[in-house]
């Protein structure tokens with residue numbers, strides 16, 4: 431594992447509120463895997479969808495300030511758990527290479543930004559880059575074998591393809607690879623894995639959100655998934671906290687737990703569910719935790735039986 | 739009696755396509771109306787003009803029709819259209835550019851969307867970071883939709899997912915963010931557009 435690279439950590443606002451559990455579980459998983467980063471001093475909101483919906487320049491100014499803060503503390507690269515933050519940070523960095531655009535954004539900042547800004551990447555890609563499947567396997571205490579997982583990336587992680595650099599934009603596989611390294615052998619070929627869940631309209635236009643998230647939940651349930659595995663705080667909140675709204679919209683009952691991939695990895699690493707924030711989920715994941723335990727105990731007993 | 743020729747020029751602004759292409763950096767004129775963008779759009783069921791129709795209307799210079807449409811406000815910026823366009827047009831970027839143009843001209847045809855974005859940005863301006871409950875309260879006041887998502891509150895509060903205290907960027911960071919907003923608004927005013 432390369433240790434020379436200094437990683438600036440950008441949590442994003444939801445990490446301090448609605449996705450506290452993502453923050454807890456990703457820092458736990460990174461700690462176990464030995465990925466060291468330091469939080470960017472005085473980081474600010476990237477502006478999320480509202481800023482770029484209103485003005486590209488405003489969005490870029492908010493993001494650039496974060497990239498500059500990271501540079502000031504010597505970071506070579508910025509890492510964030512949130513695909514929405516990541517998309518904004520990467521868009522800003524790319525657009526700032528256009529001198530005319532940069533001039534307009536510099537006017538909004540306290541001082542002009544440096545010519546070169548650090549790259550941004552996701553926690554997921556950083557794990558994929560720094561840790562081999564063998565590295566991950568060496569930390570597994572409880573295999574995820576037998577758990578039927580619907581992998582769901584949402585729309586932001588892999589799009590636009592050239593900018594996000596996340597493999598096939600309609601069929602990314604990194605999450606599946608990480609889960610497989612944790613022993614998962616029943617990860618579903620989930621056809622809606624990069625469809626948009628509509629989260630950004632959750633407050634102002636509920637049907638736009640409920641129809642789209644309802645379809646995702648419905649297909650996962652029909653495929654008999656035990657849980658949906660996500661990497662985006664907006665998707666998680668939308669599919670979990672708003673699951674009841676989606677149920678009403680499409681007139682169905684789902685009751686399916688929606689976990690972050692870092693929570694599933696943490697469970698495989700044998701972490702206490704509480705340190706992974708599992709108690710924060712609205713649809714309880716207790717039955718997933720119990721099932722992982724039961725399947726592992728059964729496998730151990732079977733092996734022990736053979737040995738005796 | 740004099741024949742009245744069919745007036746296809748009426749309502750057309752032929753500089754419009756040039757402006758849209760310049761601001762978005764996308765060749766809208768390359769669109770050949772295959773409909774892929776509309777077929778995969780998760781927001782299509784809320785649109786008054788489908789994405790491909792927007793593209794055609796831009797080509798024809800139907801500025802009012804496009805900038806007064808609801809679709810440009812309902813777009814979720816998911817980029818599915820851009821990914822699937824056979825002519826490599828970043829359609830999501832065109833949609834966003836159109837929304838920016840409409841906003842600047844003070845044509846806001848789906849006010850709830852705009853109100854939500856402004857409520858969110860107000861909390862960022864005040865604290866440097868977004869603040870979920872603050873956004874909700876401001877939005878309810880602005881839109882007079884006082885029951886927005888109240889059904890979610892018990893669950894979210896009991897799980898500690900929504901805090902009543904905003905997270906303020908420490909050490910003057912919040913002020914630095916407020917300065918970005920102030921400069922942005924001052925410039926918009928100078929340029930005579932809606933911020």
Ligand code: SF4
Pocket residue numbers: 775778779780781782789812813814815816817818819820829830833
């Ligand atoms: S970016 Fe907008 S127009 Fe394109 S598919 Fe998504 S919601 Fe539809």
Ligand code: SF4
Pocket residue numbers: 768769770771772773774775776789790793819822823824825827829
């Ligand atoms: S996908 Fe591209 S070419 Fe096809 S209608 Fe949409 S913009 Fe035009």
